[in-house]
Amino acid sequence: MRAAVIHRYGGPEEFRTETVPEPEAGPGQLLIDVTLAGVNYADLHCRTGAYARYPLPAVLGADVVGRRRGDGRRVVALLRTGGGYAQVARAEAAFTVEVPDGLGDEQALALLEQGATAYGALVLAGRLRPGETVVVTAAAGGVGHLAVQLGRELGAGRVVGLASTAGKREFVRSLGAERALDPGDPRLGERLAELGGVDLFADSLGGPVLRAGLGALAPFGRLVSLGVRGGPEDTFTVDELADRSAGVLGFWLQHVLADRAGFAGVAARLFRLAAEGRLVARIDRTVPLSGVAGAHRAVAARETMGKVLVDVRREG
Ligand SMILES: NC(=O)c1ccc[n+]([C@@H]2O[C@H](COP(=O)([O-])OP(=O)(O)OC[C@H]3O[C@@H](n4cnc5c(N)ncnc54)[C@H](OP(=O)(O)O)[C@@H]3O)[C@@H](O)[C@H]2O)c1
Incomplete structure (x- = not known):
């Protein structure tokens, strides 16, 4: 599969689009044929090694949407150990939710990680x-x-x-x-x-x-x-x-994820608000795999409004 990979911690120039082996799913995990991956602010810190130092070479990226291997259902997943900027991602079943019919991939992805954070901060903590x-x-x-x-x-x-x-x-x-x-x-x-x-x-x-x-x-x-x-x-x-x-x-999103029923409930609430047109995620831009470096630069330069996406099926 193709992925945006870093071989050392550093600036956005460290990203390389490469062919790497597909991940394997262990107990409680599943594989997703990814359509879109999200860029999150924390990814910038993961890239420099300041936060969550993954073993190198590493594929970063904390949220994906795509089709679950096996039944082909559309799912969105939060990845706690990276692996999002790739054509296939390994996800914990507990941190994966099905996307309701009628909700597009872009909206589902933009709503989950950042929406659950917003909801958790305002409601669960605040x-x-x-x-x-x-x-x-x-x-x-x-x-x-x-x-x-x-x-x-x-x-x-x-x-x-x-x-x-x-x-x-x-x-x-x-x-x-x-x-x-x-x-x-x-x-x-x-x-x-x-x-x-x-x-x-x-x-x-x-x-x-x-x-x-x-x-x-x-x-x-x-x-x-x-x-x-x-x-x-x-x-x-x-x-x-x-x-x-x-x-x-x-507030740390990890504590929402620790409670599967609670997490599923938050996701369902976000998706319902979206279905009713009361919550709309703005997509700032969608970049190809080779555009991950540029996307990181744009977030660091405070240029973006809303969610930044990576179309992992496109290279350039
Ligand atoms: N606690 C948790 O569990 C959790 C989970 C997810 C995200 N977060 C945090 O929530 C925040 C938002 O995350 P996000 O992914 O949605 O990012 P984002 O808000 O889309 O991008 C970061 C924003 O922070 C502001 N900013 C201020 N100083 C900055 C700087 N030196 N460099 C870059 N941006 C700067 C910019 O807005 P202005 O230009 O308008 O100031 C920028 O647009 C981040 O701090 C992230 O770490 C926390």
Whole structure:
């Protein structure tokens, strides 16, 4: 089969399109003839070796859609050990769900990893309640643009998104956000304070944005962290939280996957919202296997809005 392979950790130039042996399925696993693979932000860290160092040579890629070997059913799967940027992927049966008729491959793939993350952050960790004020960072991104829509669908009183360019902010407003703010605005703290108390701040940026979000929380507000940079600004004291009866929660998708019934329920809910036209994933671009390097560069350059896909059946 053909795959985008790295032989050492490093920059996007490390990707090579090569012929490699097909994976074999062990107990509890299955093989998928992949049509599309997803590019996720974490893939960039996997590529540099900063996160989840897979044995080399490695095929990265954390989510795929395609046909299950054996019965040919359309399935979408989350791959916890990579292997997505390839024509055949090995998946855990527990992290695989069937795609309902009527839902296209692109939507199913774009909705699952990033939609389950958005849902988990807002609902499972953030305990979103009707009428609340929700702020989403990286709101034009793969997770963020679904979080904005889900916040609105799940009854938030208002949703505000953070995004770094005017074009992205226009997109965020088109999703139903009441306002869109610039995360680089030196007066971000003041802009957030103007909201009169944020009940739920879903943050994937950390640093000064996390600090600004923490400062804007309403009494009993929650900041849910999907990812931080690990610098001094990511730290806070219990006193700071007690001052506003606020909470900071971490969120990791792994804990949704650990509960098969819960994961299947989240997937079914996302797919139902999509079928009803209430949740729409934006596809930023679809690249061939040889385009994975360019896709990584585009995500790193903050150029993308929505989901980036790889058509593994095309080489160039
Ligand atoms: N905790 C979990 O289980 C979990 C699961 C999935 C994803 N995540 C996290 O959720 C976030 C979104 O993931 P995604 O795959 O949907 O990516 P994405 O949001 O499509 O892309 C990342 C976005 O982050 C923003 N950004 C800020 N600083 C950046 C930088 N230095 N380089 C690149 N982007 C930067 C950019 O938006 P602006 O230009 O608008 O700022 C960019 O569009 C990531 O932080 C990811 O690690 C966490």
